Amino acid sequence: MDERFSAESLIKLVHRYYPSGLYEDDPRHGQSEEFKRLVAAKQAAMKDAVDWKGFLQRVREQLPDCLQWDLQALRYDPSRHVRVYLPGTTLEQREKKCVVVYVSILAPVHFLHASQEVELDEERSHSEAWFPPLPPELQPLEALLDALARESFGSVRLSNEILFTPVPDLQVGNTRLGKVKLLNCLFSDRIW
Numbered sequence: 001m002d003e004r005f006s007a008e009s010l011i012k013l014v015h016r017y018y019p020s021g022l023y024e025d026d027p028r029h030g031q032s033e034e035f036k037r038l039v040a041a042k043q044a045a046m047k048d049a050v051d052w053k054g055f056l057q058r059v060r061e062q063l064p065d066c067l068q069w070d071l072q073a074l075r076y077d078p079s080r081h082v083r084v085y086l087p088g089t090t091l092e093q094r095e096k097k098c099v100v101v102y103v104s105i106l107a108p109v110h111f112l113h114a115s116q117e118v119e120l121d122e123e124r125s126h127s128e129a130w131f132p133p134l135p136p137e138l139q140p141l142e143a144l145l146d147a148l149a150r151e152s153f154g155s156v157r158l159s160n161e162i163l164f165t166p167v168p169d170l171q172v173g174n175t176r177l178g179k180v181k182l183l184n185c186l187f188s189d190r191i192w
Helices: 007-014 027-031 033-047 050-062 136-153 182-186
Strands: 068-071 079-085 095-104 109-119 125-130
Touching: 007 182, 027 033, 050 068, 050 079, 050 136, 095 136, 109 136
Parallel strands: none
Antiparallel strands: 068 079, 079 095, 095 109, 109 125
């Protein structure tokens, strides 16, 4: 694997965007050079969505029977992500399964996971996330989406080993010091 995508290199990279040893409610956090870099990266990504829109168009063309939910999360997360549901899934279904693609704006990397959402009643729902290996019925969708991400962004798919590497001196969103993983720093602290 390219050294740029090793756990050590990615840990160094994320320390450029998150201040070490500071909780987000500490005034020094928002004034840090790292936080300012992160905000600037998110703002730049919000202005330039050409590649992302092209990717979504390719997903629509190659998977016309799959619902998509493009999550506009750059305000909160350093990634773009889309949920792509199994063919034939409808919004009315109580239980839905999908593959979620995350593409980082901090490095040319992506990852995929599977999710199952179950509506318990009108006000409550439950979701469960699976990391590779994904359930067999989701693997063809996973393979196609991974190929599309690689082609669209020239990105590298990170392994579970890299994704779950601890970065204990950072806080990301609601994930406190001591609990953060590279997954949180590069993509999101809310995986569902």
